[in-house]
Amino acid sequence: MLDFSPFYAKLAGNKLHNWLQTLPAQLADWQQHALHGDFKQWQKVLNQLPQTTVSHVELADAVQFGVAGDISEGQAQRIIHLLQQLKPWRKGPFNIHGIEIDTEWRSDFKWQRVLPHISPLPGRYVLDVGCGSGYHLWRMRGAGAAFVVGIDPSQLFYSQFQAIKHFNPDPDVHLIPIGIDEMPALAQFDTVFSMGVLYHRRSPLDFLQQLKQQLRPGGELVLETLVVDGDQHTVLVPGERYAKMRNVWFIPSSEALCHWLNRLGFKNPKVVDLNTTTLSEQRATAWMENESLIDFLNPTDHSKTIEGYPAPQRAVIVATV
Numbered sequence: 001m002l003d004f005s006p007f008y009a010k011l012a013g014n015k016l017h018n019w020l021q022t023l024p025a026q027l028a029d030w031q032q033h034a035l036h037g038d039f040k041q042w043q044k045v046l047n048q049l050p051q052t053t054v055s056h057v058e059l060a061d062a063v064q065f066g067v068a069g070d071i072s073e074g075q076a077q078r079i080i081h082l083l084q085q086l087k088p089w090r091k092g093p094f095n096i097h098g099i100e101i102d103t104e105w106r107s108d109f110k111w112q113r114v115l116p117h118i119s120p121l122p123g124r125y126v127l128d129v130g131c132g133s134g135y136h137l138w139r140m141r142g143a144g145a146a147f148v149v150g151i152d153p154s155q156l157f158y159s160q161f162q163a164i165k166h167f168n169p170d171p172d173v174h175l176i177p178i179g180i181d182e183m184p185a186l187a188q189f190d191t192v193f194s195m196g197v198l199y200h201r202r203s204p205l206d207f208l209q210q211l212k213q214q215l216r217p218g219g220e221l222v223l224e225t226l227v228v229d230g231d232q233h234t235v236l237v238p239g240e241r242y243a244k245m246r247n248v249w250f251i252p253s254s255e256a257l258c259h260w261l262n263r264l265g266f267k268n269p270k271v272v273d274l275n276t277t278t279l280s281e282q283r284a285t286a287w288m289e290n291e292s293l294i295d296f297l298n299p300t301d302h303s304k305t306i307e308g309y310p311a312p313q314r315a316v317i318v319a320t321v
């Protein structure tokens, strides 16, 4: 059985206490369905991770827990062997006692594009919707956030987060394995991030509204998503696949996104960054050996996806409520 009681105890003592009305029943139900198959296997792997002493925690410039000298060569081999059973590792990188988990994505590049443009995080309660393995949760904490919660329904990402948190059990950094549809409207978070999720949603305006409902008055939304060039009326709805991904629905222009945010009552939406994803940010590695960006692009023209759409370009948009 997974134990969410430390998280519940935290909620009981803070401004998110209303979440306790729904979450324990949802997670109890989730556990009943989740604890079999691959997930059960991943949980067995986690239980075998050795207890180590972490001499140094770095969250400001990277996610690094401990150095190589903290552990024996045998322990290092054991940790590598166990963590490799949680492949593919997509979002990172993480460095655990000198072991570099070189993930498919350099999620630190995204963080560097986002951080300079957002309200400073010290003291803030932060929600990251669709947080993946939680890489950015650690960076948010490193930037001073008081309490950091990510939600993501992926069981593999949840298991990877647990593996990383094993080495730095920070009581103020949490990943809760649910989707946005299961969140009550808490209206308490100071900052809500959602990065790399909007294009997976079939109803993007409803999704933006759900994000808004998590923010306290004056709180900040930090949205990162795929965009196309165009004016406020431009939206690409790709065919069955976009860059080989099946579940891509709406790719608006950044102007269209700002228009949507205005319509929903957000204030001052601003495009603070626009970036074309490079082959150094998303690539296959020893920790993620499947296809990656190079396989998703037209082999002779990297400005197009393999299906002929504009290649992935991403915007960061900041707005308040």
Ligand SMILES: Nc1ncnc2c1ncn2[C@@H]1O[C@H](C[S@+](CC[C@H]([NH3+])C(=O)[O-])CC(=O)[O-])[C@@H](O)[C@H]1O
Pocket (backbone or CB within 6 Å): 091, 105, 107, 110, 129, 130, 131, 132, 133, 151, 152, 153, 154, 157, 178, 179, 180, 181, 194, 195, 196, 197, 200
């Ligand atoms: N309903 C949902 N509610 C919450 N999360 C969801 C939902 N549906 C899917 N997800 C999650 O959204 C994440 C999107 S990945 C972005 C990771 C990180 N933010 C990044 O910016 O690197 C990018 C990509 O896969 O294209 C996945 O982890 C899904 O499980």
